[in-house]
Amino acid sequence: MQEYYLGLDLGGTKILTGLADDKGKIITRSRRDTEAELGEDKIIKNMIKTIKDVLNKANVNKNQIRALGIGSPGPLDAQKGIIIENSNLPWKNVPLVKKIESALGIKTLLKNDANAAALGEKWFGAGKDVDNLVYLTISTGVGGGAIINKKLFTGVNDNACELGHTIIDPNGPLCGCGNHGCLEAFAAGTSIAKRAREAAAAGKSKKILDLADNIISDIDAVICAQAAYQGDQVAKDIFQNAGYYLGLGLANVINIFNTEMIILGGGVMKASDLFLDKALATMKEFALAGSLELVTVKEAELGSDIGLMGAIAVAMEARLIKND
Ligand SMILES: [Zn+2]
Known part of the structure; x- marks a missing residue:
């Protein structure tokens, strides 16, 4: 079975999500406004919509997804999957990974955006x-x-x-x-x-x-x-x-x-x-x-795709290290 990975670049004004194959090549992408002013639940709903959107467009089943990587502004606790707070988003100790995993049943990994970008440039840039x-x-x-x-x-x-x-x-x-x-x-x-x-x-x-x-x-x-x-x-x-x-x-x-x-x-x-x-x-x-x-x-080298490629690298990091 072909395996896929998801990357989600969470920004203060927009959410950018991509579906990638097992080489990290983006197959489909989706973009929505974050609508941060409408609060935490709305932001998470918008994130989930972009994920469903890329899966539908590519006709890929979520069972084929190995992991979702999220790059987000911090500070956050990546191991616990919690966004502690952020000046551009109305977060306060939001257990983002748990919420996304229970909504979608897809293994989810969270990193701060600069760390995700470092991974993106390492593997794809x-x-x-x-x-x-x-x-x-x-x-x-x-x-x-x-x-x-x-x-x-x-x-x-x-x-x-x-x-x-x-x-x-x-x-x-x-x-x-x-x-x-x-x-x-x-x-x-x-x-x-x-x-x-x-x-x-x-x-x-x-x-x-x-x-x-x-x-x-x-x-x-x-x-x-x-x-x-x-x-x-x-x-x-x-x-x-x-x-x-x-x-x-x-x-x-x-x-x-x-x-x-x-x-x-x-x-x-x-x-x-x-x-x-x-x-x-x-x-x-x-x-x-x-x-x-x-x-x-x-x-x-990744230009405006650095957030998205970084998030995909977060999802793929273990595989990329193993196969290198
Ligand atoms: Zn300072």
Whole structure:
């Protein structure tokens, strides 16, 4: 009997589900709004609808499904299958795995989205040829995941690799976690946006303000990038500054993990030409030579499918390791 796997990428605004064959090739996919504002039960119903939808479209019976992988924003307890809470979803200690398994009778595995993305890049993306990598996503926040000897490094209770909350400068800006100077507080899209709003409010960049039609609260990282591409020095400096601190973060990753590869993903990487050179130069300046000489830094390859391919890799991880 042909075996299949399911992956579900749970986001704050949309749910993306795919059915894959035993090689990880997507056969059918389904997308729905999360409708997070309608509450927990509605979100779970929407998740189940996308799963039934991909099975129906492919005419596959749920007995043929070996596992469902879910990638979700955290914090969560992957072993217990519980989402603890999330700023974009109305969850509070939701036993998601138990609820999905009892509704569908399909073995379900849950991982945080950055860990799932690390698995996706390892098995289906830029990391296919290495056994050790660290994935870093630079997006609204900064998240990470590490693959060590082909396996996801989870930590004792799945909270390893919160690379965004490693402290780069204790005198730095306040982070959402309550500490000062986390990598996320320097390099995330929201942090770049905050610097841009501060610069505009202080009258330092007319270009940023113009691009936002003089509405300071509308200034985001995309507008800051547009200003930089149009030659605005303040906007350019904001990205260079983020790049410098990202470089310190990369040097720390190299010194901790002695990894073969670092893969960079996330929305902010769309503007990588504004900060990546600075980040790599800083990384080279501060990482220890022994580890630095063998590491490769690559951009993620899975693009907008990274969440979905990551979730499929979560479902397939045991099989992929066994067959490799
Ligand atoms: Zn933090």
